[in-house]
Amino acid sequence: MEINYILNNKKVTSSITPHTMLLNELRSQGCFSVKCGCESTNCGLCTVWLDGTPILSCTMPAARIAGHSITTLEGLQAQALEFTRFMAEEGSDQCGFCNPGFIMNVLAMARELDNPDQNQINHYLAGNLCRCTGYAGHMRAIEKYLAFRSAIQKGGADND
Amino acid sequence: MYTAREYVLPKTLEEAYQLNQKKQNRIIAGNMWLRFSSGSFGQLIDLSDLGLNTIRQTETEFIIGAMVPLRELEKHPELNAYTGNAIRDCVQDIVGTQFRNSATIGGSIWGRFGFSDILTCFLAMDTEVELFPSGRMTLADFTAQKPDNDILVNIILKKTGLKTAYRAFRYTATGFPVISCCVSKGDFWRIAIGARPAKAMLHILPDTAVLSSAEDTALKELLDKTIFGTNSTASADYRRHLAQVMIIRAAASLEV
């Protein structure tokens, strides 16, 4: 079957089977940031956005995304760079395997939650496993990144 | 993973129901559980186009569409105000945010899973399900019945003024519950215990029953009547002990 959808702001037409999962479809489009880490719907590595909402691409039927918009890390390079700068500064980046799904969910959280505290951050990101550098380094990087974003937003508002 | 010959999006419940009468066809909701099926299906019946992804309210009930994702339940202000956040508490530890954006209430209730936080929670409240074409029945009756080829359309939570509290115990933040308990109080107590590890069981007690300590007869009798099992996660005795603690805590939180 054929589907049309938006991938990282570009129109895509693709031929899929009724049981193709979004993860495989995205990899076939060259989005290799999207990886499978668990095969049990548990690890969060395959996170992408469906119409701006974070979902697990490993279990999302590709047929369901017809007419919708998908965003992967490949489509968020500028935002990802902004955040990963803080990760590098906090030394919270080691093998990097879980980074794509983690970054996609951190960026989704920054859009969805207003000034989250540590409990809210932990809860929002609880479905992103691995993180071998340690959760403490990640937390420092996230808090500094959120503070930076909020300073920019406030600055922006003041300038209006 | 399964394979399938066709992916269909029926436009009416009748159409979905007709398709679901064939043994090789499958309804697909969040696909979180279904993905573990192997074998080859005929048609995958996606309910996305039936408008079942909304939470509506009347004066007397909340009508929750079967395709509403768990995360919507978690964030819904009125539903959580009415249930004292029991609904948020029962879904918030299920796997992760991304998972709950896709997993649906319909798939959760239909599955009648032993480990289900959601079934436990809704069972302790005044809940009905609406099926196509069979119509409405209580969630307790639905839970007891074997899965058939009807379509689960809505989950209906009646506004009967119950106070509700949900408690579960997990070894890890996002793991399956070792025990789940939901307690509600109106004209009587409704106490559901799930992850026993078998599916949730409902007990009804008079509102005069005291559930405040391990010594209370009503609580002892209730635990005696509950069948707890042993599996690789926990022993029956341990589950019984956890259930006792969770019920006492949940009941106490309703008294404040």
Ligand SMILES: Cc1cc2nc3c(=O)[nH]c(=O)nc-3n(C[C@H](O)[C@H](O)[C@H](O)COP(=O)(O)OP(=O)(O)OC[C@H]3O[C@@H](n4cnc5c(N)ncnc54)[C@H](O)[C@@H]3O)c2cc1C
């Ligand atoms: C790794 C993992 C961990 C989990 N942990 C928990 C947990 O801790 N607590 C908890 O409560 N739950 C847990 N769950 C269960 C989860 O929350 C969902 O309940 C489950 O995935 C089913 O929902 P779904 O929308 O994905 O349904 P699907 O997987 O799409 O469907 C499940 C079944 O229901 C049928 N079905 C679905 N909708 C309908 C309908 N409207 N009418 C008729 N039939 C229908 C399907 O044909 C299928 O047979 C877990 C699941 C997974 C995979």
Ligand code: FES
């Ligand atoms: S690969 Fe999708 S959750 Fe692990």
